[in-house]
Amino acid sequence: MLPDFPETKRLFSRFFRTYMRRKVREVSPYGAVQTRYLHEGRAMKITRADQSESTSSMEELSVHLEIKFDEIESLTLQKSIEKHDAMIADMAQKQTHFARERMSIEIPESQTLKAKGRKFDAQIVIEMLEKMQIDFYPDGTPHEIFVDSPLFTPERMAAVDKEFESNPELKRKFDEMMERKKEEWRAREADRKLVG
């Protein structure tokens, strides 16, 4: 073999691994989702409070990282990072697609909103939140809601905000709905008890 420098290369490799993990989280719409490492077994099952169960299996996601012979000579750290960035974007896309696919399968009909061609507006937001179980912090602030859809563009969201501001009826409906959600949350929390 030709002379190599594996010990130091391992340090670079460690850097790229850490960089990729962090960057994927930054760019993925699901980057804020808590991740867990499964140390053994391949199947997953969840048993909910209502005794309903879902089972799922693992899926391997992989992306391709290519480097051509004639690129090596002029490779710099920056270019190497750029190559990893391309791979990161690919991986984040695959993860997102996978997450959306799984959620579409797992989310029950009762939590699905069919807009039937209506445009995304304040009324849809109210109907959508109505279907969700919303939790609150002790000070009464609702937990953050993470959204993942091409519908939720900053422009669209700004338009929805404007619609609420200009339509007191919609705003009243929204506030009432959130107040109801808070009451439901309080009731749920008050219900957490061992009885008898």
Added chain:
Amino acid sequence: MLERLIENWLDSAGERSYQRCFCQMLIGQEYRIVHNTEHTPLEHGKDVIAVSSDGKIVGFQLKGNPGKSLKPSQFAEIRGQLEQLATYALGIPGYETKVPDECYLVTNGEIDEAVSVELQRLNAALERRGHPPEKIKTITRGTLLSWANSLGLSLWPSEIKDFSNFIKLLNCAGDEIFPAEIFDPLLRHTLRMDDTLTASELRRRITSAAVMTAVALHSFSRRKNHFAEITAWTLFATYSIAACEKNGLDFTKNGAEAVLIARNAIRGLLGQLCDEIPERRILSEGDPFSEFAFYRPRALLIYALMGIYWMWSYAEGWNELKHKAVIEGLSPENVPPQSIWGEGAIPHLLAFTWYRKRIAASPARDEFVAAVLRDILSNKLGPAGHLPSPYYGIEDVARHTYQQILGCDDPFEGDGFERTSYICESLMMYLVRANLKERCKELWPSFTRINHERVVPDEAWRFALYRTGEGATNTTHIYPSTMQWKDLQELFAEHAGVDIPEALKADPILLLLFVTIFPFRASFSAVKFLHERFDVPTATTLG
């Protein structure tokens, strides 16, 4: 190459460490061990008594002469004992009045020419007194090497990866935690966990795995790293159990003898660990300036191991009564709160608590468990610094906590512990069974906000391995927000341990040791089973 490694091991193995391997090799030759001094102070003259397949009672006296010869002066010291072994009734249960049919002087070195002459004279004297000729024979280095090769090495896995793992174990400094992740594939491949074996093939492979365990421990045995040795022999025992159950073969006929020898070795090692305690003022080891990260976790582990040793000896009889006082003097009333470094510490806490309840039962012990559960729930629901799952050890915690100054990878990278727990269900079960209804009511709201994780093996034998492989389901349980106390009592009363191998359930001490060493095996099912076996009502005090 491997032959040279075995030679190297034999030429430096102490008497006790080669005795374990020697007994395993006797089993591999269809002997049945009826007496073994491994776990007791050496009984001069009859270290091992075994019955051969043709019914002969054979006595073995072992001497450690690594890399040397047994000299006449050493022989003079044991001559009387050998004569006693050859002529006296054994006085051991079941063989009280029997005299051995054959005797062997065993050494891992050579026998000096002058000693051979002495032995001939002793045999001649015995013959004149009516004993058969050549009553005392010898087993020396050459025979032991030949046995180790034929019974052990010939069945070891031959893949390069396995060879490399074996070398890694031999290259260990010997003062570290035993690397179970390296030993696991070696055991799995030797016991052919992916194939189906006949009974005779399995028995041969169990002997082979035992020889491998003894040799793989070489560096650790030399450093007297008792915990590493306990870890390896525990793995050998649980993998032997798993192999029998996986192949549908009767454990009592195919694996029990070998596991019993391993069990004796473990008990002996716990005794040696106990012997070290009075020699130390505190439970510190190695560089004291880094002890801030390890002292409390190590102390809790030692309390747990000594608690298990106490319960083991209480059930089966003390080999050394002085150990009882040492352990009882060592254990604190309660462990300091900072001892709970992660969910992996909980099996240690439970073993310690079950032991303490036996010597000084008090409602305060159950209250302490309630306080620990409250703290864990509060930690899991808090904003940061969540306690890691039992898959992470204290070294991982230290590397995570001090990552910046140590300049190492973060072992927790990619994992999250918020609102999830592998152990809270077990602690809640403990409190429910202790009938601490008010405490349970207080903790219930937080308990129901947590996702409770379990790993359920597809087949029970997989439980006994370091990793189940793909054959397990990661399950998440969310408890209903409202529950009736009696329903919870009913739910937590179950203790069948259906996902634990039968032979492991039949040996609760070994199971408790296994989950103490490998806290990720402290599954809800295992802890329910162990609680049923080891917990005592607060009004009961033993000892």
